[in-house]
Amino acid sequence: MKTVSVKELVSKIRLKPIAGEEFLNRAITTSEICRPGLELAGYFDYHPAERIQLFGLTEISFIEKLSVEKRHDYFERLCSDETPCFIISRRLTPPKELVEEAIKAGVPILQASSRTTHVSSSVTNYLEEQLAPRTSIHGVLIDVHGVGMLITGESGVGKSETALELVQKGHRLVADDRVELYQLDELTLVGESPEILANLIEIRGIGIIDVLTLFGAGSILEKKQVDLVVHLENWAPGKTYERIGIDLEMVEYLGVSVPKMRIPVKTGRNVSIILEVAAMNFRAKNMGFDASIAFQERLSKLISDNKE
Template identity: 50%
Template sequence: MTKVQTKDLIKQFKLELITGEKGLDREFIMSDISRPGIELTGYFRYYPKTRIQVLGKTEISYFNELSEEERIDRSKRLCTDVTPCIVITRGLDAPQELFNECEKENVPLLRSPYKTTRVVSRLTNFLEAKFAPFTAMHGVLVDIHGVGVLITGQSGVGKSETALELVKRGHRLVADDSVEIHQEDYDRLIGTSPELIEHLLEIRGLGIINVMTLFGASAVRSQKEIDYVINLEIWDEKKQYDRIGMDDELIRIIDVEVPKTTLPVRPGRNLAVIIEVAAMNFRLKRLGVNAAEEFSTRLTKMIDQEKTNIENGITFD
């Protein structure tokens, strides 16, 4: 599991540390965020103490209207030994009672100048990405006309060489050999490259090349959503391959089903061009244009017309 500590938030979002420096090594165990509104009234039965606690203008205003005894009580109950941090938004001043308790219990008390909704949104997105389900796949990820294409296949089938040709044709490399995949939403997969091999391609017989150095920054990108999987396999004469494109194949990655196409490989086939066209055709399908279905519809109409002509005794010489 990814390790996230309070100090990572300060670094990522440039939050101001008010007090609780000794607690910056506290770890998060979930991505959920809490705005302790009902807790400030004194109801702590279901207090989610292991979450980030965000106090906005409403919470601070209500807190300041409490009696001194109530403020001390709420501060003590908000600050536990497993609370990762408390964040005050809009650049508001921290109540003295909360400051004292955070300092005593080593709970990091942070401040952001931004609005509460923006802070909550950014923190949620950051933590969701960190705690997203993760896997790694052997393959090459390329951005082709905005479509994230994951090219898979057995070792030596020509994935990296195909990716190199695609880069030469103006597309962008995301990862070669190993693709790290995070499921950032219930239907969204994000692919990245391991830091060690970022921007690198391994070409057998040539060695390792740096794509960004050779082709420029426009030839690479750090991450891309995976939209489409193309599996390369050695041409099998005994196997019947799809010639029309009506068979919709899916592959399950983590919890997401992604459209998949199998391309047979044999000498003379320009895989880069075929994959480029496949990505363009996939994009058209998402826009509602399906050439295979159009052909099938035309064929069905022609067959029906021929049957009607035969039934009516109409023939053409």
């Protein structure tokens, strides 16, 4: 099971350790956050101990009305072995009883300057991205005219060469050879490069090239939503390929369906131009104009006129 350490969370979100800094190696296993309201009233039957415990102005104000004995009791029960950390929003000062029990249990306390709801959304968004289901596939991911295009195909079909030509035309590389995919939500699939391959493209006959060094910072992108899958395949004589674009094939990764098109490759075909046009046509369809439907309407009108 993938986890994120509290130390990683602190480095990515504006959080300040104010107690138990030596315990930042504790693991976070879920993106869900708990604001312990019922727990501060003494109800622990369904307390989600594995979640980050977030205290805002409401919780801190309520705690001040509790007796010292109740504070120690409730905080001791909140500081379980599963609890990754406590976060105090709005730069509020944590109760000294919480600090004592947290240090005793080895649970760090972090402080945030933002509003409680903002802290909650920031932490949740980061953890959902890091803890999302992931898979790795062979392919190239590139941003073409704002469309996240995942290029797949057999080894040697020309995926990396096509990506290099697209980068040279001003489009942005996300990943070459291996693409790490993760599900952001039910409708969104995001791809990024493995850290070891970031900014690199392998070109047979040349070797490894660094796109960032050769083409500049504007030629790369850290991550991108996958909008369209383009499968490159060697042209097979006699095989029928889509010519109008009415029938849309779909492919599924991690439960997210993405449109897919197959592009036949042979000598003399400028694949990079075809992919640029594919991206622009995809955007046009999303904006409400579908050339294949327009063609069908013209054809129907022509048939109707001829009958008359």
